Amino acid sequence: xxxxxxxxxxxxxxxxxxxxxxxxxxxxxxxxxxxxxxxxxxxxxxxxxxxxxxxxxxxxxxxxxxxxxxxxxxxxxxxxxxxxxxxxxxxxxxxxxxxxxxxxxxxxxxxxxxxxxxxxxxxxxxxxxxxxxxxxxxxxxxxxxxxxxxxxxxxxxxxxxxxxxxxxxxxxxxxxxxxxxxxxxxxxxxxxxxxxxxxxxxxxxxxxxxxxxxxxxxxxxxxxxxxxxxxxxxxxxxxxxxxxxxxxxxxxxxxxxxxxxxxxxxxxxxxxxxxxxxxxxxxxxxxxxxxxxxxxxxxxxxxxxxxxxxxxxxxxxxxxxxxxxxxxxxxxxxxxxxxxxxxxxxxxxxxxxxxxxxxxxxxxxxxxxxxxxxxxxxxxxxxxxxxxxxxxxxxxxxxxxxxxxxxxxxxxxx
Numbered sequence: 001x002x003x004x005x006x007x008x009x010x011x012x013x014x015x016x017x018x019x020x021x022x023x024x025x026x027x028x029x030x031x032x033x034x035x036x037x038x039x040x041x042x043x044x045x046x047x048x049x050x051x052x053x054x055x056x057x058x059x060x061x062x063x064x065x066x067x068x069x070x071x072x073x074x075x076x077x078x079x080x081x082x083x084x085x086x087x088x089x090x091x092x093x094x095x096x097x098x099x100x101x102x103x104x105x106x107x108x109x110x111x112x113x114x115x116x117x118x119x120x121x122x123x124x125x126x127x128x129x130x131x132x133x134x135x136x137x138x139x140x141x142x143x144x145x146x147x148x149x150x151x152x153x154x155x156x157x158x159x160x161x162x163x164x165x166x167x168x169x170x171x172x173x174x175x176x177x178x179x180x181x182x183x184x185x186x187x188x189x190x191x192x193x194x195x196x197x198x199x200x201x202x203x204x205x206x207x208x209x210x211x212x213x214x215x216x217x218x219x220x221x222x223x224x225x226x227x228x229x230x231x232x233x234x235x236x237x238x239x240x241x242x243x244x245x246x247x248x249x250x251x252x253x254x255x256x257x258x259x260x261x262x263x264x265x266x267x268x269x270x271x272x273x274x275x276x277x278x279x280x281x282x283x284x285x286x287x288x289x290x291x292x293x294x295x296x297x298x299x300x301x302x303x304x305x306x307x308x309x310x311x312x313x314x315x316x317x318x319x320x321x322x323x324x325x326x327x328x329x330x331x332x333x334x335x336x337x338x339x340x341x342x343x344x345x346x347x348x349x350x351x352x353x354x355x356x357x358x359x360x361x362x363x364x365x366x367x368x369x370x371x372x373x374x375x376x377x378x379x380x381x382x383x384x385x386x387x388x389x390x391x392x393x394x395x396x397x398x399x400x401x402x403x404x405x406x407x408x409x410x411x412x413x414x
Contacts, residue, residue, distance in 0.1 A: 052132045056143040059103055063126050066098035067108070067149045071124045074110065075153040076193070076408075086112050090124070103128040103145070115152075124149040157322045158200045158407060159273055159315055160190070161302035164287065165330040165369075166206040166267060171289035175331055175369055175393045182396035183284050186327075189404035191277045201273040201314070202280055203305035207298030208291030209336050210237040212267045213311065222252035222311060223261045237264030240297055240338040240349075247300065247353035249360070251309045259311065260338065266290045272305055273314035292335040295328070296349040299380070302326045303357050324362045327403060328380065331369035347376050354380035365403050369393060 070093045074086060090110035100106075106128040113121045127146040162183065170176040187202065194200040205211060217223060218231045223238075225231065238259040240246040245257045252258050268286040271279065306315040306324045316322045334346035357364055366381040367388045368374060374389060381387035388399045 049135050052130075052135050052143060055102075055133070056130050056145050059100055059128075059130050060145045060147055062100055063098065063103070063128070063145065064147045064149070066094055067124045067126050067147060068151075069097060070094045071110070071122045071149045071151040075122045075151045086110050086122075090122075103130055104142070105129050120153055122149075122151045122153065124151075156199075156320075157316065158190070158325070159203075159306050159322065160201070160325045160327065160407070161203040161205060161273070161305040162186075163205045163207060163298035163302035163326060163328045165208075165293065165295075165298065165332070166287050166289055167208045167291050167293045167332060168289050169293075169332050169371070170369075173370065173393050175396075176287060176289050178393040178396045179329065179369075180284050180287065182400035184281055185397055186400040186404045187277060187280055187284075189401070189408065193408040194275070198275045201275050203271060203273045203302070203312075203314070204280060204283055205270045205298055205301045205305060206268040206287050207294065207301070208267055209294040209297070209338075210239050210262055210264055210267065210291075211297055211301045212236045212264050212269045213238055213301075214269045217311065220311065222258050224255065224258035225261050227262075229261050229263055233263070234261050235263045236269060237262050237267065240294070240300075243339070243349075244352075246338075247296065247349055247356055249300075249303050249307055249309065249356070252311065270301065270305075272312045293330065293332045294337045294346060295330050295334055295377075296337060296346065296353050298330070299326065299328055299350065299353045299357065302328065303353070303360070303362065306362060318361065323407075325365065325407065326357060326362055327365045327367070327400075328377075329367040329369065330372050330377070332371050333373055343373075347373060350376060351379065358382055367396070367399055369396070 070090050073093050074090045077089065087110050091108060094108055106126070108126045109124070111123045113123055115121060125146075125148050127144070129142040129144050131142055132140055164179065164183070166176075170179065183204070190200050190202065213236060215234060215236045217236075218234055223231075223234075225234070239262045241252075241259055242256045250257055266288045267290060268283065268288060271283045274280065301312075303326065305312045306326070308315050308317055315324070318324070334343050334350060335341060337346050337349065340346060354364065363382045363386070364380055365386045365388070366377050367390060368377045369390045370393070378384070378387045378389075388402075390396060390399060
C-alpha cells in the first residue's frame with residue numbers, strides 16, 4: 001500500500017506536537033492540565049493512525065480480492081475480445097463484485113499483454129483513497145491505497161486419455177449413467193476452451209479385463225492370434241501382453257511384445273485421440289457395463305493412446321508445448337487378467353504401469369467410485385490432490401468438472 005506519504009505527514013504532525021509540548025514545559029506558567037493535554041497528542045496520533053491504517057488495509061484487501069477474481073475471469077475470454085473490450089468487460093465484472101463507497105476516486109484499469117502465440121497476461125491495477133477518521137485532526141485527511149494483479153494465461157496442446165471402467169459393477173448404483181454425464185461435461189468444457197483447431201484431443205478407453213480396439217487392426221503384424229481366434233473371426237479385443245511388456249509402452253517388435261487377440265462381448269470400442277467432439281460424445285453413449293476388472297490394461301492402453309508409437313499412433317512426441325494427461329476411473333478391485341485371478345498379483349502390475357506412466361511425464365488423475373483398492377489407486381495419481389474418492393455416483397459430475405477446470409485454468413502470476 002502507498003502509505004509512505006501518509007506516515008511522513010503523520011510523523012511530522014507528531015513532531016510538531018512534541019515541539020509545542022516542550023515549549024509549554026519550559027514555560028513555568030503552564031499548568032499541569034495543559035501539559036498533560038499536550039503530552040497525549042502523540043499518543044492519540046499513533047492510536048488514530050493504527051485505526052485508520054486498519055480501515056485502509058481492509059479496503060485494500062477487498063479490492064485485491066475483487067481484482068484477482070476479475071483478472072482470472074477476463075483471462076478466459078481475452079483471446080475473443082478486442083483490446084478496447086477488455087477494459088469494459090473487466091470493469092463490469094469488477095463492479096458486480098466490489099461495493100466499497102468508502103473508497104474515493106476509485107480507478108481500475110485492465111490491459112492485455114501478449115507474450116507469445118497462445119501465451120498472454122492480463123494486467124490489472126486499482127487505486128483510490130479512503131477518508132481518515134482520526135488522523136485528519138493532525139492534517140492528514142486521506143490515505144491512498146493501491147493494488148495490482150497479473151494473470152498469465154496460456155494454452156498448450158492438450159492430449160487426454162480417459163481409461164474408464166466398464167465392468168458389470170458399473171451398472172449398480174447408477175454409476176454408468178452418472179459416468180456418461182460426467183464425461184460429456186468434461187468434453188463440453190474442453191471443447192469450449194479449445195482455441196485452435198486440434199489443440200485439444202481426447203481418447204476414450206473403456207476396459208474390463210480386456211480393451212476393444214476394433215477390427216480395423218486385424219491385419220497388423222503386432223497382433224498375436226491363437227486359441228481359435230483368427231483375423232476372420234476376431235471381434236476386436238486384446239488382452240495383456242507378455243510380462244514385462246504388459247506394463248510398458250514398448251513398440252511391438254517380436255512375439256513377446258505382440259498383443260494377444262481375444263474375442264469380446266459388449267465392451268464398447270475405444271476411440272483414439274481425436275478432436276471430433278461429436279464422435280467422442282457418441283462413443284460415450286455406447287458404453288455398456290459387463291465383465292470383471294483389470295485396471296492395468298485400461299491404464300496401459302490410455303498410455304499407448306498418448307504416444308506416437310504403435311499400436312495407437314495419434315499422440316504427439318513429448319515436447320514442452322504438449323501436455324499429456326490420463327484420467328483413470330474404476331469402481332472395483334482387480335479381479336482378473338490374462339495371467340491370474342489373484343488380486344494382489346494384478347495390483348502389482350497396476351502399480352508398475354502407474355509408476356511407468358508417471359516416469360514418462362504423463363499426469364494421472366485417478367477416480368475411485370465407491371469401491372476399489374484405495375491405497376493402490378491413490379498411489380497411481382500424480383499427486384494427492386489428483387486422486388478422488390467418490391462415495392456417491394452423483395458426485396462424478398463435480399469431480400470431472402474439477403478436473404476440467406484444472407486442465408483449462410489460468411493462474412495468478414503476481
